[in-house]
Amino acid sequence: MDLYSHIEELKALEHxxxxxxxxxxxxxGIKMILTLVFVVLCxxxxxxxxxxxxxxxxxxxxxxxxxxxxxxxxxxRVLSIAPVLMLFAVSNLFQNRYDxxxxxxxxxxxxVMLVTILMGVTxxxxxxxTLIAWHIPKAFVVQLxxxxxxxxxxxxxxxxxxxxxxxxxxxxxxxxxxxxxxxLGSMILRSLDHGEKIYDAIMCRxxxxxxxxxxEEFNEPFQxxxxxxxxxxxxxxxxxxxxxxxxxxxxxxxxxxxxxxxxSSLLLSLVGLGPKAKGTINxxxxxxxxxxLKTIRQKAGMIFQNPDNQVxxxxxxxxxxxxxKKANVSPEEIETLLQAVAERFQIEHLLDRYCHTLSGGExxxxxxAGILMMKPQxxxxxxxxxxxxxxxxxxxxEHLQKLALTQLIVTHDLDLAWDLCDxxxxxxxxxxxxxxxxEILENEALLAAHSLERPFKLQGV
Amino acid sequence: MADALISAPVGLTMxxxxxxxxxxxxxxxxxxxxxxxxxxxxxxxxxVFAGQMINFTIPGTGASGHICGAVLxxxxxxxxxxxxxxxxxxxxxxxxxxDGGLLAWGCNVFNMGFWGCFVGYPLILKPLIKxxxxxxxxxxxxxxxxxxxxxxxxxxxxxxxxxxxxxxxxLQTFLWFMLPIHLAxxxxxxIITGLTLHFLFAARPELLENTQSGRGxxxxxxxxxxxxxxxxxxxxxxxxxxxxxxxxxxxxxESQLAVxxxxxxxxxxxxIQETLAFLPDYSFGSGxxxxxxxxxxxxxxFLVGISLLIRRFLKxxxxxxx
Numbered sequence: 001m002d003l004y005s006h007i008e009e010l011k012a013l014e015h016x017x018x019x020x021x022x023x024x025x026x027x028x029g030i031k032m033i034l035t036l037v038f039v040v041l042c043x044x045x046x047x048x049x050x051x052x053x054x055x056x057x058x059x060x061x062x063x064x065x066x067x068x069x070x071x072x073x074x075x076x077r078v079l080s081i082a083p084v085l086m087l088f089a090v091s092n093l094f095q096n097r098y099d100x101x102x103x104x105x106x107x108x109x110x111x112v113m114l115v116t117i118l119m120g121v122t123x124x125x126x127x128x129x130t131l132i133a134w135h136i137p138k139a140f141v142v143q144l145x146x147x148x149x150x151x152x153x154x155x156x157x158x159x160x161x162x163x164x165x166x167x168x169x170x171x172x173x174x175x176x177x178x179x180x181x182x183x184l185g186s187m188i189l190r191s192l193d194h195g196e197k198i199y200d201a202i203m204c205r206x207x208x209x210x211x212x213x214x215x216e217e218f219n220e221p222f223q224x225x226x227x228x229x230x231x232x233x234x235x236x237x238x239x240x241x242x243x244x245x246x247x248x249x250x251x252x253x254x255x256x257x258x259x260x261x262x263x264s265s266l267l268l269s270l271v272g273l274g275p276k277a278k279g280t281i282n283x284x285x286x287x288x289x290x291x292x293l294k295t296i297r298q299k300a301g302m303i304f305q306n307p308d309n310q311v312x313x314x315x316x317x318x319x320x321x322x323x324x325k326k327a328n329v330s331p332e333e334i335e336t337l338l339q340a341v342a343e344r345f346q347i348e349h350l351l352d353r354y355c356h357t358l359s360g361g362e363x364x365x366x367x368x369a370g371i372l373m374m375k376p377q378x379x380x381x382x383x384x385x386x387x388x389x390x391x392x393x394x395x396x397x398e399h400l401q402k403l404a405l406t407q408l409i410v411t412h413d414l415d416l417a418w419d420l421c422d423x424x425x426x427x428x429x430x431x432x433x434x435x436x437x438x439e440i441l442e443n444e445a446l447l448a449a450h451s452l453e454r455p456f457k458l459q460g461v
Numbered sequence: 462m463a464d465a466l467i468s469a470p471v472g473l474t475m476x477x478x479x480x481x482x483x484x485x486x487x488x489x490x491x492x493x494x495x496x497x498x499x500x501x502x503x504x505x506x507x508x509v510f511a512g513q514m515i516n517f518t519i520p521g522t523g524a525s526g527h528i529c530g531a532v533l534x535x536x537x538x539x540x541x542x543x544x545x546x547x548x549x550x551x552x553x554x555x556x557x558x559x560d561g562g563l564l565a566w567g568c569n570v571f572n573m574g575f576w577g578c579f580v581g582y583p584l585i586l587k588p589l590i591k592x593x594x595x596x597x598x599x600x601x602x603x604x605x606x607x608x609x610x611x612x613x614x615x616x617x618x619x620x621x622x623x624x625x626x627x628x629x630x631x632l633q634t635f636l637w638f639m640l641p642i643h644l645a646x647x648x649x650x651x652i653i654t655g656l657t658l659h660f661l662f663a664a665r666p667e668l669l670e671n672t673q674s675g676r677g678x679x680x681x682x683x684x685x686x687x688x689x690x691x692x693x694x695x696x697x698x699x700x701x702x703x704x705x706x707x708x709x710x711x712x713x714x715e716s717q718l719a720v721x722x723x724x725x726x727x728x729x730x731x732x733i734q735e736t737l738a739f740l741p742d743y744s745f746g747s748g749x750x751x752x753x754x755x756x757x758x759x760x761x762x763f764l765v766g767i768s769l770l771i772r773r774f775l776k777x778x779x780x781x782x783x
Contacts, residue, residue: 006558009558010557010558012558035563036564037562039464039562039564040469040472040473040561040564042464043464043465043467043468043469043472043564044468044469062743067620070763077559080560081463081559084463085463085466088466088622088626088627088628088630089627091629091630091634092627092628092629094629095629097629100627100629103627104465104466104627104628106465107465107570108463108464108465108466111462111464111465111562111563111564112463112562114563115556115559115562115563116559117558118556119556119559127556137484137485137487137491139499139545140483140487140491140545140548140549142499143499143503143506143545143546143549144549144552144553145501146499146500146502146503146504146506146507147506147507147510147549147550148553149503150503150504150506150507150512151507154504154507154508154511155511155687156677158511177652177653178656180652180653180656180657181653181656181657181658181659182656182658183651183658184508184656184657185656185657185659185660185661185664186536186660188504188505188508188657189506189664189665191504191505191507191508192500192501192504192505194504194741195501195504196497196500199500199503247480264530267709287588323748327607337693344589349477355728426483443732
């Protein structure tokens with residue numbers, strides 16, 4: 001069975017665990033303890049105690065039916081564990097210990113079924129919250145949660161890399177042993193980079209855990225004030241140097257500049273991410289510090305360049321509800337919000353789809369809708385039109401034009417800046433080189449001096 | 462290792478020992494204060510997890526194995542974060558994919574994680590590449606580290622299964638069955654680990670350098686803590702062995718039959734064994750469990766001694782003096 005089959009199986013179990021049935025409703029902690037006790041009892045049955053084996057078998061069969069675990073999963077799991085059990089049990093046949101042989105086989109199958117039942121009636125979120133409630137160290141639970149998020153993404157990434165490798169190498173299956181170093185090494189480097197971005201997106205959208213209380217309401221006018229901001233990585237020249245800037249409530253601002261100018265780093269610094277910052281950032285009257293970070297991140301939505309980094313839940317509906325759930329918004333309010341946002345972005349038909357099956361344009365819409373589920377006062381966007389076809393780009397532009405929020409957009413798409421923004425800031429080599437209205441986009445000499453060109457629609461005018 | 466291959470006392474004892482090691486690893490990892498470490502651990506764990514889900518066939522045996530990943534993780538994260546990652550990987554495999562078993566979690570984490578994280582990398586690979594990294598040292602050291610770690614892990618599987626009394630296989634047969642397969646897996650894993658580390662060292666040397674100089678390293682204090690845990694493991698398992706009539710004793714009896722029934726080579730080794738064995742039959746002879754505990758501790762001391770000797774030898778090769 002390949003890795004994708006395992007993942008599909010996992011998704012089917014997760015789907016089953018979210019159904020409303022008696023076993024699913026039982027507290028996760030009790031289910032976990034009962035499963036462990038049942039496993040220990042099964043393992044402790046002596047080989048000659050056939051009555052106990054029969055009772056345990058009937059009980060497990062009953063639980064499988066009650067939990068409505070798909071038979072295809074039961075069959076696959078039996079087939080996958082059977083060779084291992086046989087390998088160890090078969091030696092008992094040579095000694096005429098048939099009781100020991102059957103005991104190993106039955107115990108193995110029972111234990112596998114018990115874990116399958118547990119996972120078929122317990123959602124991942126419940127499991128994680130139970131571990132936290134049991135005071136399992138956060139470092140370990142974070143590790144489990146991050147792994148589960150990353151596995152799906154890297155499977156896709158790995159399969160793309162494998163296809164590219166096989167096309168270029170002419171190899172039909174797997175990777176040649178001599179190429180495993182570069183292949184795995186590249187995969188690790190790409191994944192580390194990708195992983196950082198996903199982690200940033202998770203942090204921006206409420207973190208890994210429910211904090212137990214809703215965030216405070218945010219009614220201050222949404223002004224962004226940056227003073228003497230310097231950003232730098234250790235032992236490198238500053239990315240931004242003593243940058244000061246004020247953005248008024250409701251302004252739509254385009255930040256333009258050549259590659260490596262520090263635009264994306266500026267955006268990340270506004271939500272407390274990216275390289276080490278010196279200077280002050282004040283958002284809506286609150287300093288950007290540890291005490292206000294959660295409120296600021298909820299009320300200032302961040303749209304990342306690659307929607308794959310942002311849309312990380314299994315299903316669209318789960319992804320849209322991710323932020324409000326982390327903020328402990330009531331289920332009724334989440335449902336109302338969900339319907340309103342889905343209708344606004346015309347994505348009702350996508351709600352039950354798996355995120356990895358969406359097109360680039362659909363993912364971008366879902367990412368924007370997910371941010372709006374948090375009722376933000378501002379949105380920060382990093383290259384929102386990349387990966388979009390013309391139609392999806394137009395639809396996105398129409399949505400952004402209708403949004404009466406403070407909008408800060410880092411973009412190379414100067415047509416988008418022309419159509420959407422009323423203020424343009426040009427950044428190069430870590431400094432503001434120009435700050436004004438749309439006239440900046442018409443200044444061919446200024447743009448050319450910073451490796452930029454006028455918007456397409458102005459060329460030839 | 463599946464739940465059915467161990468007894469409840471063995472599973473619970475190993476789970477307790479693994480939890481204690483994990484607790485200490487979390488304590489050491491939490492003190493790292495590197496916010497990117499969590500991401501690095503999550504990413505690398507997910508990759509090793511994916512690697513572990515893919516079985517490869519051992520040529521000529523019909524058996525299959527999968528990479529363990531502990532040496533690779535330990536080289537890129539440091540021993541303590543790597544052990545934490547291995548514990549998380551194996552728990553997710555047990556829970557979500559019913560691969561490995563819930564009760565066997567402690568055994569699996571110890572067998573697959575402990576030796577690679579705390580012996581393979583820090584005592585074998587790290588001294589080899591500490592001052593002078595070459596492709597040969599990286600690949601050769603990785604192979605040596607992976608092979609030794611996997612052999613120790615396989616020995617763990619053999620003893621835990623035999624003590625549990627679920628198979629009538631003799632100790633010798635079991636060892637002949639397990640060790641060569643894990644030698645092949647270790648060679649494969651070592652080559653893959655070495656090639657990957659070599660690529661990473663060329664592309665992003667700081668990934669390896671930071672691990673070598675980070676605070677999550679094995680030092681004298683943590684060495685003593687882990688030695689204590691290893692002693693508890695050996696003691697606990699020895700106690701279980703002495704109390705289980707169908708377990709190791711039974712298997713040893715089978716081995717004895719095999720030895721008696723064979724030729725002069727076996728008799729020669731038997732005579733050596735009799736001469737050297739100062740704790741024959743894993744006991745002081747009175748049936749007291751104290752003897753088996755001491756035997757277990759002696760076993761651990763023996764393994765630690767070998768590891769220290771390897772380390773000294775590698776240092777000697779590197780600096781020309783001990």
